[in-house]
Amino acid sequence: MDDDQTNRSLAQTSLWVLRIALLVRALGVGASYLWHPMERESDIYGTMYFEWGWPESTSLAIENAGMWLVVIGAIVIVLANRNKRDLTPFRLAIVIVLANRNKRDLTPFRLVAILMLAFIVFWEIAMASGLAYRGGKFMSQWALGSHGLRIAVPAALLLHTLGFGAKAILRVLYVGAITTFLVHGAQAWFGSPVFITMIIATLQSYFDCTIDQSQVEQILKFIGAMDFCVVAAILLLARSRSGVLRKLMLGTLLWMAFWGLVTAVGRTTGASLGAYPETLLRIVHLGGPLVLYVEWVRHQSTGSSVAQPNPEVQHHLPCEQPKLT
Amino acid sequence: MRTTKTYLIFLRFFFCFFLASVAAPVQADVEEDTRPRNVRVVWLRNPSTTATLIWDTVKPTTDNSVRIQQHGAEEARTHKARWNESYSYADKENVDLNYHRVLIDGLLPSTRYDVEFESDGQKSRRLYFVTAPDDNRSMTFLFGGDSRSDQRARRSVNEMMAELVTEAQATEDPADDIVGLIHAGDYVATGTSLKQWSRWLGDHELTTAEDGRLLPIIPARGNHDRGRLFNEAFGFKIKDQHNWYGVSFGTFLRVSVLNTEASVAGRQAKWLDQELATNRATHRWLVAQYHRPAYAATKWPSSALIHWVPLFEKHNVDLVCEGDGHTIKRTVPIRNGKQDPTGIVYVGEGGLGVPPRQPKPKRWYLQSPGMCGSGHHVQRLKFEEDTLTYEVVLLGGKIGDRWEKKK
Numbered sequence: 114m115d116d117d118q119t120n121r122s123l124a125q126t127s128l129w130v131l132r133i134a135l136l137v138r139a140l141g142v143g144a145s146y147l148w149h150p151m152e153r154e155s156d157i158y159g160t161m162y163f164e165w166g167w168p169e170s171t172s173l174a175i176e177n178a179g180m181w182l183v184v185i186g187a188i189v190i191v192l193a194n195r196n197k198r199d200l201t202p203f204r205l206a207i208v209i210v211l212a213n214r215n216k217r218d219l220t221p222f223r224l225v226a227i228l229m230l231a232f233i234v235f236w237e238i239a240m241a242s243g244l245a246y247r248g249g250k251f252m253s254q255w256a257l258g259s260h261g262l263r264i265a266v267p268a269a270l271l272l273h274t275l276g277f278g279a280k281a282i283l284r285v286l287y288v289g290a291i292t293t294f295l296v297h298g299a300q301a302w303f304g305s306p307v308f309i310t311m312i313i314a315t316l317q318s319y320f321d322c323t324i325d326q327s328q329v330e331q332i333l334k335f336i337g338a339m340d341f342c343v344v345a346a347i348l349l350l351a352r353s354r355s356g357v358l359r360k361l362m363l364g365t366l367l368w369m370a371f372w373g374l375v376t377a378v379g380r381t382t383g384a385s386l387g388a389y390p391e392t393l394l395r396i397v398h399l400g401g402p403l404v405l406y407v408e409w410v411r412h413q414s415t416g417s418s419v420a421q422p423n424p425e426v427q428h429h430l431p432c433e434q435p436k437l438t
Numbered sequence: 439m440r441t442t443k444t445y446l447i448f449l450r451f452f453f454c455f456f457l458a459s460v461a462a463p464v465q466a467d468v469e470e471d472t473r474p475r476n477v478r479v480v481w482l483r484n485p486s487t488t489a490t491l492i493w494d495t496v497k498p499t500t501d502n503s504v505r506i507q508q509h510g511a512e513e514a515r516t517h518k519a520r521w522n523e524s525y526s527y528a529d530k531e532n533v534d535l536n537y538h539r540v541l542i543d544g545l546l547p548s549t550r551y552d553v554e555f556e557s558d559g560q561k562s563r564r565l566y567f568v569t570a571p572d573d574n575r576s577m578t579f580l581f582g583g584d585s586r587s588d589q590r591a592r593r594s595v596n597e598m599m600a601e602l603v604t605e606a607q608a609t610e611d612p613a614d615d616i617v618g619l620i621h622a623g624d625y626v627a628t629g630t631s632l633k634q635w636s637r638w639l640g641d642h643e644l645t646t647a648e649d650g651r652l653l654p655i656i657p658a659r660g661n662h663d664r665g666r667l668f669n670e671a672f673g674f675k676i677k678d679q680h681n682w683y684g685v686s687f688g689t690f691l692r693v694s695v696l697n698t699e700a701s702v703a704g705r706q707a708k709w710l711d712q713e714l715a716t717n718r719a720t721h722r723w724l725v726a727q728y729h730r731p732a733y734a735a736t737k738w739p740s741s742a743l744i745h746w747v748p749l750f751e752k753h754n755v756d757l758v759c760e761g762d763g764h765t766i767k768r769t770v771p772i773r774n775g776k777q778d779p780t781g782i783v784y785v786g787e788g789g790l791g792v793p794p795r796q797p798k799p800k801r802w803y804l805q806s807p808g809m810c811g812s813g814h815h816v817q818r819l820k821f822e823e824d825t826l827t828y829e830v831v832l833l834g835g836k837i838g839d840r841w842e843k844k845k
Contacts, residue, residue, distance in 0.1 A: 150801070153738045163587055163793055248628060249661040309701035310741045326704030384744060
């Protein structure tokens with residue numbers, strides 16, 4: 114990341130990747146915790162009910178309200194960022210509720226987006242913290258790290274909506290990607306039983322290949338090492354200026370996106386199609402690195418001298434009229 | 439001068455009195471610190487002829503032994519504890535606790551053994567346990583899980599279990615006799631907290647009947663029982679990460695204990711296939727128990743659904759006992775993912791001392807003739823020649839559910 118990124122905004126492609134990742138993850142949240150026949154409760158409910166001794170009905174009500182807000186929030190983010198602003202009844206309702214005529218820069222849509230995104234970030238942190246606090250899963254004490262991209266994707270969109278430049282946004286995404294790969298790498302290295310089961314089941318079901326557990330454990334060591342290498346590569350290459358190293362960085366980011374997708378899909382292939390919410394929940398592992406990749410390519414193609422402000426950000430800058438295209 | 443002397447005499451007297459008053463409790467504390475406590479019998483192998491006896495002391499002790507005597511016999515044997523170690527993670531919470539373990543074999547089936555535990559001269563009260571039968575007689579077990587986070591409820595359920603043992607002994611039908619406790623895991627909230635384990639082990643003593651009868655335990659590892667303390671508490675090898683095993687009661691019953699915290703595929707699935715194939719041919723009743731449920735009453739199904747359920751169906755397991763959900767559940771008989779009269783019934787979900795949850799009754803497998811509910815409870819399994827009787831005993835003694843399976 115160079116200094117010229119400070120004032121530059123993310124590319125439209127990147128923003129859409131982030132929004133779609135957020136939406137797909139939100140649908141995964143909805144399926145997992147609200148409408149799937151096997152819907153369950155998160156560690157937010159678990160913390161309130163089991164650890165803090167709140168009434169079960171209260172804990173459930175808060176949990177369900179939070180999950181619905183995440184789903185609705187993600188839908189609003191996608192709707193509210195459409196360029197063509199036709200007045201649907203839904204939009205009209207938001208305008209009536211939240212219109213603020215005194216501050217022209219703070220449009221109702223933007224205000225809603227900020228509130229929704231702030232809540233989603235808070236909720237993601239709460240889910241990860243609940244898991245870390247309650248334990249009960251392999252290396253769950255590091256859940257804030259393994260959930261890095263789940264937190265970073267809405268956080269990146271929040272920063273964008275607040276008018277922050279690409280540098281800050283990308284930093285958040287990098288931190289999320291690094292912690293996600295670091296903790297998942299550690300889980301693989303130390304032989305996560307879930308990963309072992311996932312690999313064995315996927316190979317059996319889709320490739321008709323029976324593999325010994327000890328071989329899977331070796332493969333996991335390799336995967337863990339790969340994840341550590343990815344983290345090391347990002348830390349070392351992020352500021353590189355040499356052509357070869359930049360290409361290596363490009364490859365690393367592409368690998369992260371690919372691996373994020375593979376491991377997300379593995380959650381379903383390692384169980385059954387009914388486990389599709391597990392994949393949706395992890396689609397941010399594709400989305401986050403993909404944005405980093407797109408921005409890296411863009412940065413390379415534009416060079417350090419070009420810093421085109423994004424029209425979408427322009428209307429977020431204080432005391433300026435929104436410029437809608 | 440005389441005043442000074444009187445003063446000194448008074449001071450000496452006061453000092454001696456002070457020392458005496460301080461020394462007495464110190465002596466009492468030392469005795470308390472080496473007193474055998476948290477006594478338990480664990481069945482990991484052949485329960486008709488072997489037993490693992492474990493007890494704890496607060497302070498490390500050098501001379502630890504069990505005096506064991508067949509009830510009514512004159513001869514008694516003394517077994518020195520071969521494993522005397524401090525529990526792991528003791529430094530983390532500044533807790534002192536040491537375990538002492540004896541593995542006794544060569545016991546006679548269906549026999550009462552009186553036992554007395556001794557550590558550095560401090561003795562436990564006289565207790566006893568009864569070895570499992572091996573002559574295919576009918577027998578009864580208690581089953582439950584999840585005793586991790588509501589200590590008051592845990593203590594109440596433990597006391598109820600002791601009462602159930604006493605009541606069963608008093609009936610005329612020997613088949614009512616409660617042989618042991620099958621525990622599906624989640625003993626504590628944080629598996630690496632010795633403080634929590636210490637409380638659990640102390641509370642487990644409440645399952646001991648009034649007359650001193652110990653209730654042997656067949657433990658499974660739960661998702662909250664991570665770390666070494668589970669192994670140390672129940673006599674597994676310290677670094678054992680498998681914790682899957684089978685216990686036979688003659689050729690009448692085989693209890694296969696599985697570990698959902700290890701990979702459910704791979705080695706464990708292979709072992710299970712072999713275990714069930716071998717024992718289906720030789721045992722009348724086959725029961726499997728583990729922590730995370732395949733047919734969950736509140737949660738997402740565990741991977742056991744994919745990797746173990748087909749094996750249960752292949753080998754026609756008679757009953758599957760699960761924990762984790764903090765509810766009461768009994769599924770409809772299930773085969774190939776559908777209700778089927780020839781299918782397998784899954785019971786349990788755990789209520790030995792946790793805040794109970796409301797189940798999700800809309801799940802197809804919990805609907806009638808299955809059931810689900812909520813409350814602190816233990817489940818009673820009575821195995822007879824042709825009938826398996828399952829009952830849910832709620833805290834207070836009320837029967838919450840009853841079901842029979844005919845051979």
